[in-house]
Amino acid sequence: MLSLTNANPLTILQLLLAGGEVTLEVSIGSWLVSVIAGLLFLAFRQAPYRPVRWAADFVITCLRSMPQLVLLYLVFFGLGGIGININPIVSAIVALGLTEAGFTSEVYRAGLLTVSDEQREAGASLGLGSFQIFRLIVLPEMVPFLVPPLLNSFVGLTKAATIASAVGVPEILYQSTTIINETFQVLLVSMLVIVLYVIFTVPLTRLSAALELRLGYAH
Amino acid sequence: MPDEPILEMRGLRKTFGRAEVVCGVDIVVRRGEKVCMLGPSGSGKTTTLRCLNLLTEPSSGELYFHGQLVGRWPSGRGSRSAANDAQRLRRHVSMVFQHFGLFPHLTALDNVTLGPVHVLGMNRREAAERARALLRRVGLEQFAEKHPATLSGGQRQRVAIARAMAMNPDVILFDEPTSALDPEMVGEVLSIMEQLASDGMTMVIVTHETNFARHVADRVVVMENGVILEEGTPVDIFERPTQRRTREILRARVQA
Amino acid sequence: MSLTELESWMPVLLQGLLVSLELTAVASLLTFAFATMIALLRISPLRPIRLVTTAFVDLDRSVPLLALLIFVYFGLGKYLAFLGLPAFWVAVLAISVNEAAYLGEVYRAAIESISQEQWDAATSLGLSRRQTLALVILPQAVPAGIPPTVNDVIYILKASSLASLVSVNELTNVSTQLVSVTFLPMQIYMTIGAMYLALTVPLSYFARWLEVYVNRRLGLRVPPEAAHGAVVPIAGATDLSAAVSAKDATDA
Ligand SMILES: Nc1ncnc2c1ncn2[C@@H]1O[C@H](COP(=O)(O)OP(=O)(O)OP(=O)(O)O)[C@@H](O)[C@H]1O
Numbered sequence: 117m118l119s120l121t122n123a124n125p126l127t128i129l130q131l132l133l134a135g136g137e138v139t140l141e142v143s144i145g146s147w148l149v150s151v152i153a154g155l156l157f158l159a160f161r162q163a164p165y166r167p168v169r170w171a172a173d174f175v176i177t178c179l180r181s182m183p184q185l186v187l188l189y190l191v192f193f194g195l196g197g198i199g200i201n202i203n204p205i206v207s208a209i210v211a212l213g214l215t216e217a218g219f220t221s222e223v224y225r226a227g228l229l230t231v232s233d234e235q236r237e238a239g240a241s242l243g244l245g246s247f248q249i250f251r252l253i254v255l256p257e258m259v260p261f262l263v264p265p266l267l268n269s270f271v272g273l274t275k276a277a278t279i280a281s282a283v284g285v286p287e288i289l290y291q292s293t294t295i296i297n298e299t300f301q302v303l304l305v306s307m308l309v310i311v312l313y314v315i316f317t318v319p320l321t322r323l324s325a326a327l328e329l330r331l332g333y334a335h
Numbered sequence: 336m337p338d339e340p341i342l343e344m345r346g347l348r349k350t351f352g353r354a355e356v357v358c359g360v361d362i363v364v365r366r367g368e369k370v371c372m373l374g375p376s377g378s379g380k381t382t383t384l385r386c387l388n389l390l391t392e393p394s395s396g397e398l399y400f401h402g403q404l405v406g407r408w409p410s411g412r413g414s415r416s417a418a419n420d421a422q423r424l425r426r427h428v429s430m431v432f433q434h435f436g437l438f439p440h441l442t443a444l445d446n447v448t449l450g451p452v453h454v455l456g457m458n459r460r461e462a463a464e465r466a467r468a469l470l471r472r473v474g475l476e477q478f479a480e481k482h483p484a485t486l487s488g489g490q491r492q493r494v495a496i497a498r499a500m501a502m503n504p505d506v507i508l509f510d511e512p513t514s515a516l517d518p519e520m521v522g523e524v525l526s527i528m529e530q531l532a533s534d535g536m537t538m539v540i541v542t543h544e545t546n547f548a549r550h551v552a553d554r555v556v557v558m559e560n561g562v563i564l565e566e567g568t569p570v571d572i573f574e575r576p577t578q579r580r581t582r583e584i585l586r587a588r589v590q591a
Numbered sequence: 592m593s594l595t596e597l598e599s600w601m602p603v604l605l606q607g608l609l610v611s612l613e614l615t616a617v618a619s620l621l622t623f624a625f626a627t628m629i630a631l632l633r634i635s636p637l638r639p640i641r642l643v644t645t646a647f648v649d650l651d652r653s654v655p656l657l658a659l660l661i662f663v664y665f666g667l668g669k670y671l672a673f674l675g676l677p678a679f680w681v682a683v684l685a686i687s688v689n690e691a692a693y694l695g696e697v698y699r700a701a702i703e704s705i706s707q708e709q710w711d712a713a714t715s716l717g718l719s720r721r722q723t724l725a726l727v728i729l730p731q732a733v734p735a736g737i738p739p740t741v742n743d744v745i746y747i748l749k750a751s752s753l754a755s756l757v758s759v760n761e762l763t764n765v766s767t768q769l770v771s772v773t774f775l776p777m778q779i780y781m782t783i784g785a786m787y788l789a790l791t792v793p794l795s796y797f798a799r800w801l802e803v804y805v806n807r808r809l810g811l812r813v814p815p816e817a818a819h820g821a822v823v824p825i826a827g828a829t830d831l832s833a834a835v836s837a838k839d840a841t842d843a
């Protein structure tokens with residue numbers, strides 16, 4: 117266990133990086149939840165029944181309109197209050213993943229729209245079945261369009277993961293407040309956290325923008 | 336003084352990156368003169384024209400307005416004073432664009448009054464009155480309150496011409512004013528320009544309309560590859576060009 | 592939860608909601624102002640200004656809002672308190688500075704969607720750069736910027752809940768206090784969740800409607816030759832979202 121009483125920058129950095137690992141766990145977890153839940157939402161949104169579509173649309177809008185912190189409290193404290201105890205990390209993954217899923221399903225929907233009906237008809241005219249058309253034509257054509265927004269979504273989640281600190285998840289911000297409380301080194305700690313975030317997110321954001329440009333759909 | 340030079344460009348060169356697209360052009364525009372510029376696509380006509388009101392900054396050359404030096408490039412001067420000079424020059428040198436360049440959020444009338452009000456400092460009432468008179472001249476008085484999107488291409492270009500005239504300019508520069516128009520609308524715009532020409536306006540016109548050039552121009556300038564190939568009266572250029580290339584270019588135009 | 596219970600919480604919650612709304616209103620206004628400044632600096636003719644602004648935007652966008660809130664609170668809180676500025680203003684500042692980076696980029700995209708030809712036409716009339724912006728470019732860019740601005744208000748209202756973590760007595764904070772005395776987290780968080788949604792959901796449907804409406808109006812304005820088979824430029828949007836709103840327009 118590292119002692120903070122005579123903390124030097126290196127010790128602090130190590131503690132922050134340990135928090136960074138938890139941040140990654142939370143963000144990767146919630147990203148996976150959003151990618152999968154987004155697909156389910158999409159399925160409901162494409163349902164053949166209008167009321168189902170409307171309901172799906174409403175649920176997605178609610179998830180996107182709810183403060184992430186309140187949803188996290190609902191999952192962690194709310195469910196806990198009625199006897200369903202979920203650990204803080206899982207709560208954060210679920211809450212952040214679900215809010216993000218609303219956005220992700222929108223990304224999928226837009227991706228579907230980038231594949232023209234002509235492409236589908238061309239597939240059909242080759243005698244392909246509808247699942248084959250989806251697997252062989254629609255999916256490969258839309259995947260490149262999904263990559264940049266899904267990458268952005270992941271970057272967003274690494275930042276949103278700080279919210280998990282509110283239920284005691286020892287991610288990077290939680291670590292930094294602990295360190296600040298013991299060492300009072302606000303400036304040093306906050307600079308380190310900010311630098312870590314810049315180093316991690318700027319290249320990913322740039323990459324996503326570059327991919328977007330290559331697709332030729334950025335203005 | 337009918338021969339007084341209004342605009343004079345000496346030794347104009349313009350490079351974009353590594354490509355030199357105008358390579359040493361001299362142009363003098365005298366009072367009341369109509370100069371038509373012809374040449375194949377990419378020959379540097381637009382670039383030359385845009386250098387005349389400094390929408391594009393020359394890479395090298397000298398520009399005179401009424402015999403006064405406006406700028407010399409490459410310039411070592413502060414960019415702010417150069418920008419001010421350019422802005423002052425443009426009060427007197429108007430431009431009409433291929434794609435009209437009307438402001439879509441303003442009515443035809445407001446398009447015409449914008450310059451007089453905000454650049455010349457005219458009061459709104461007077462500017463509107465003059466604008467209405469100009470719109471009447473181009474046959475569009477009843478469209479004064481319409482937005483550009485609701486006008487046809489020919490009508491838009493006529494509004495654009497009225498807007499240029501509203502500045503009371505010494506010269507109007509036209510960059511292929513009819514190239515973006517449906518064929519049936521070309522006539523209405525050309526006839527406005529002819530009328531303007533016969534009123535004595537000084538005009539520099541980049542155009543592919545050889546017939547128009549033939550009977551409106553005082554001087555025709557033929558460009559290719561960033562240089563002036565040949566220059567002279569319409570009769571010289573169209574009837575007895577000295578360059579074989581000129582004849583080929585003009586023949587290609589007539590057929591196109 | 593019984594109705595009487597709910598009734599007894601309501602005054603406290605409404606008090607908190609009022610603070611949330613105040614926070615949102617002030618932070619939104621500041622965000623618009625900062626964002627406009629950022630957008631204008633980002634298109635400055637002076638390269639050093641553009642570079643510095645770009646670097647600032649990159650930095651700002653990398654920092655999680657909650658981290659910024661907590662660092663400002665820890666770092667400047669006591670000085671601000673000394674100046675008579677309570678945590679409320681720490682939250683206002685952190686939220687608007689953080690959010691302005693995003694909205695500023697949206698505004699910049701809206702400005703840059705106006706064609707070079709409009710600049711040329713205005714310049715050729717002798718208008719200065721400032722006049723061109725004010726009279727020609729911005730009036731055309733504003734419509735495209737309105738729907739994202741409404742969306743931003745929603746975002747800021749949601750973000751305001753984070754202010755509870757730096758001791759601002761807004762809705763989320765008062766409800767947490769209420770939970771600590773009633774031990775009814777599910778009921779109370781459900782209630783405030785519903786309160787947030789009652790504000791944000793209608794706003795978000797409104798923003799969507801507005802986007803479709805604005806796009807249609809902009810579509811009308813684009814001269815036919817420019818609109819020829821082209822996607823109407825939408826501020827800050829990739830073609831993906833353009834495609835979606837176009838789809839929404841046809842569905843409606
Ligand atoms: N802003 C610019 N950046 C880079 N290259 C340019 C730019 N403007 C023009 N050019 C290039 O300069 C050359 C001359 O262009 P210009 O528009 O002056 O020709 P033009 O004679 O008007 O042709 P057209 O008849 O097609 O209008 C072209 O090759 C063009 O691609």
Ligand SMILES: [Mg+2]
Nearest residue numbers: 380381382511
């Ligand atoms: Mg041209």
